Amino acid sequence: xxxxxxxxxxxxxxxxxxxxxxxxxxxxxxxxxxxxxxxxxxxxxxxxxxxxxxxxxxxxxxxxxxxxxxxxxxxxxxxxxxxxxxxxxxxxxxxxxxxxxxxxxxxxxxxxxxxxxxxxxxxxxxxxxxxxxxxxxxxxxxxxxxxxxxxxxxxxxxxxxxxxxxxxxxxxxxxxxxxxxxxxxxxxxxxxxxxxxxxxxxxxxxxxxxxxxxxxxxxxxxxxxxxxxxxxxxxxxxxxxxxxxxxxxxxxxxxxxxxxxxxxxxxxxxxxxxxxxxxxxxxxxxxxxxxxxxxxxxxxxxxxxxxxxxxxxxxxxxxxxxxxxxxxxxxxxx
Amino acid sequence: xxxxxxxxxxxxxxxxxxxxxxxxxxxxxxxxxxxxxxxxxxxxxxxxxxxxxxxxxxxxxxxxxxxxxxxxxxxxxxxxxxxxxxxxxxxxxxxxxxxxxxxxxxxxxxxxxxxxxxxxxxxxxxxxxxxxxxxxxxxxxxxxxxxxxxxxxxxxxxxxxxxxxxxxxxxxxxxxxxxxxxxxxxxxxxxxxxxxxxxxxxxxxxxxxxxxxxxxxxxxxxxxxxxxxxxxxxxxxxxxxxxxxxxxxxxxxxxxxxxxxxxxxxxxxxxxxxxxxxxxxxxxxxxxxxxxxxxxxxxxxxxxxxxxxxxxxxxxxxxxxxxxxxxxxxxxxxxxxxxxxxxxx
Numbered sequence: 227x228x229x230x231x232x233x234x235x236x237x238x239x240x241x242x243x244x245x246x247x248x249x250x251x252x253x254x255x256x257x258x259x260x261x262x263x264x265x266x267x268x269x270x271x272x273x274x275x276x277x278x279x280x281x282x283x284x285x286x287x288x289x290x291x292x293x294x295x296x297x298x299x300x301x302x303x304x305x306x307x308x309x310x311x312x313x314x315x316x317x318x319x320x321x322x323x324x325x326x327x328x329x330x331x332x333x334x335x336x337x338x339x340x341x342x343x344x345x346x347x348x349x350x351x352x353x354x355x356x357x358x359x360x361x362x363x364x365x366x367x368x369x370x371x372x373x374x375x376x377x378x379x380x381x382x383x384x385x386x387x388x389x390x391x392x393x394x395x396x397x398x399x400x401x402x403x404x405x406x407x408x409x410x411x412x413x414x415x416x417x418x419x420x421x422x423x424x425x426x427x428x429x430x431x432x433x434x435x436x437x438x439x440x441x442x443x444x445x446x447x448x449x450x451x452x453x454x455x456x457x458x459x460x461x462x463x464x465x466x467x468x469x470x471x472x473x474x475x476x477x478x479x480x481x482x483x484x485x486x487x488x489x490x491x492x493x494x495x496x497x498x499x500x501x502x503x504x505x506x507x508x509x510x511x512x513x514x515x516x517x518x519x520x521x522x523x524x525x526x527x528x529x530x531x532x533x534x535x536x537x538x539x540x541x542x543x544x545x546x547x548x549x550x551x552x553x554x555x556x557x558x559x560x
Numbered sequence: 561x562x563x564x565x566x567x568x569x570x571x572x573x574x575x576x577x578x579x580x581x582x583x584x585x586x587x588x589x590x591x592x593x594x595x596x597x598x599x600x601x602x603x604x605x606x607x608x609x610x611x612x613x614x615x616x617x618x619x620x621x622x623x624x625x626x627x628x629x630x631x632x633x634x635x636x637x638x639x640x641x642x643x644x645x646x647x648x649x650x651x652x653x654x655x656x657x658x659x660x661x662x663x664x665x666x667x668x669x670x671x672x673x674x675x676x677x678x679x680x681x682x683x684x685x686x687x688x689x690x691x692x693x694x695x696x697x698x699x700x701x702x703x704x705x706x707x708x709x710x711x712x713x714x715x716x717x718x719x720x721x722x723x724x725x726x727x728x729x730x731x732x733x734x735x736x737x738x739x740x741x742x743x744x745x746x747x748x749x750x751x752x753x754x755x756x757x758x759x760x761x762x763x764x765x766x767x768x769x770x771x772x773x774x775x776x777x778x779x780x781x782x783x784x785x786x787x788x789x790x791x792x793x794x795x796x797x798x799x800x801x802x803x804x805x806x807x808x809x810x811x812x813x814x815x816x817x818x819x820x821x822x823x824x825x826x827x828x829x830x831x832x833x834x835x836x837x838x839x840x841x842x843x844x845x846x847x848x849x850x851x852x853x854x855x856x857x858x859x860x861x862x863x864x865x866x867x868x869x870x871x872x873x874x875x876x877x878x879x880x881x882x883x884x885x886x887x888x889x890x891x892x893x894x895x896x897x898x899x900x901x902x903x904x905x
Binding site: 326 | 564565566567569570571573574577578581582741742743745746747748749750751752905
């Protein structure tokens with residue numbers, strides 16, 4: 227069976243920026259594939275090229291074995307799309323909105339069934355403007371699934387939602403996957419990718435810097451546990467790196483982040499090492515490693531720090547990297 | 561396929577629902593033109609013919625002259641010293657100044673409408689008072705026919721103005737909002753036929769324009785006794801053509817505008833000159849000759865001229881090839897360009 231998505235050497239250049247800088251991806255059918263990365267990494271550009279909304283500067287795009295050239299109408303009928311930041315008509319009800327989108331497709335499911343899949347049956351007559359953020363996002367997904375598509379593109383579906391709304395959206399996405407659909411999901415929440423995705427690609431500055439299952443990527447750290455530590459007085463990194471059992475030591479905002487195999491063996495040795503140098507721990511956390519740690523390992527920064535650094539660079543007048551930012555700055559006033 | 565599964569029908573419903581569910585918009589479409597017609601209609605309804613003032617310079621024959629002038633219809637004499645009389649002329653209060661006597665002396669500004677007529681009438685009255693014998697016995701019959709009042713002129717203009725702003729704003733504004741809200745992009749990601757969306761806007765404008773016209777015409781009949789003399793088909797045809805032309809202009813403005821402010825600016829830029837130039841409140845014929853070709857080429861001028869020809873002169877659409885042609889050209893031209901340059905994302 228041909229893969230759901232095949233991307234070869236994808237490049238997208240805007241006047242002064244390279245948003246996507248040579249991306250290769252292959253997504254097999256029936257899985258949930260996560261595209262991860264900080265804002266401005268090129269996620270949305272990549273997805274919009276896949277959705278046929280932007281043309282690549284160069285590279286090959288194939289969905290379900292078809293390319294966008296000449297078969298656009300057929301492809302649009304077979305994919306379901308949820309865009310970042312779409313605002314549906316305020317004065318239309320949930321059912322009316324779904325009926326509208328449904329009318330565009332040759333193959334379609336019942337309005338009632340679409341509402342049931344996203345748990346909006348009770349809101350069927352409520353106007354869009356009266357819905358909460360989570361309900362609006364569920365309605366956007368309902369509009370994507372009215373044609374019962376084989377392939378879904380969800381662009382940051384949970385950004386800005388509260389934890390409960392986010393979890394309910396996760397359930398809907400899991401339901402889509404369990405019905406055998408292929409889902410490509412972008413997010414900058416690493417936790418979300420770990421919970422939902424079978425495979426992930428981490429994007430940074432328009433390139434794929436890591437690709438695999440979440441478990442594989444975490445395994446590349448060489449250790450599954452993390453100790454976050456800081457001491458009073460502060461000690462240099464080599465002191466921590468020398469503690470037996472510490473696989474890697476990276477600085478973070480408040481101290482250091484140590485990768486270890488067995489917390490219960492390494493922790494007493496760490497405390498001993500501090501004590502022999504006359505220091506005491508001012509911070510000591512232990513947790514299992516996440517994709518966020520993978521990002522730190524690969525880039526030396528957490529996603530949040532990278533975004534903050536980008537913001538600072540922009541404030542200092544450096545050219546913006548992501549196309550999204552540029553268009554926002556250009557005055558998306560409406 | 562059921563009607564409710566037709567994309568064009570669904571898109572048309574969106575337009576209708578957005579209008580119907582937004583009371584503010586309903587007011588601008590139906591309430592505003594009627595309020596305007598009521599206000600202006602009341603202002604110009606029962607006004608006796610204006611009396612123009614003749615300043616009579618005080619002197620020996622002044623009061624006799626003033627009495628003779630006061631007897632004339634439409635003129636009123638005011639006594640003043642010479643300086644005061646000239647001041648009245650300068651400020652526009654008086655239309656002519658006269659110093660009576662054996663050699664009456666007139667002071668007037670001939671560019672002021674009515675001043676020559678007043679001069680002739682005053683001279684006539686003074687001659688008669690001095691004993692001139694008239695040799696002819698004229699008689700007259702006055703006619704105030706419906707169709708020649710100001711409100712008769714105004715109502716078609718208001719209808720035209722409303723059809724223009726409704727078309728340009730109704731289409732342009734809604735489309736730009738859809739772009740800034742990323743709805744156009746969302747639609748572009750579906751197999752929806754792009755022409756269906758644009759067609760839904762045009763069809764809705766056609767329907768709503770006919771309703772607006774019906775509303776204003778009925779109002780004219782009820783409130784001012786203004787029965788259109790031309791046929792309903794000609795009136796309807798003109799309204800439909802204008803809906804196409806103005807929807808096209810709105811579409812053209814919205815085809816590239818990336819945000820609401822620049823779209824609003826463009827729409828004002830297009831509609832405001834037409835309010836002034838296209839004969840809504842006064843005849844476009846008042847503009848100098850060199851401007852006339854440009855003024856006549858505006859779609860609102862064509863519509864207003866056409867509406868007046870049908871409503872007041874009882875002409876049919878077939879007798880108005882110029883107006884029909886201009887509206888058709890605007891509609892076809894703007895659609896052709898807009899479809900080429902329209903941006904979905």
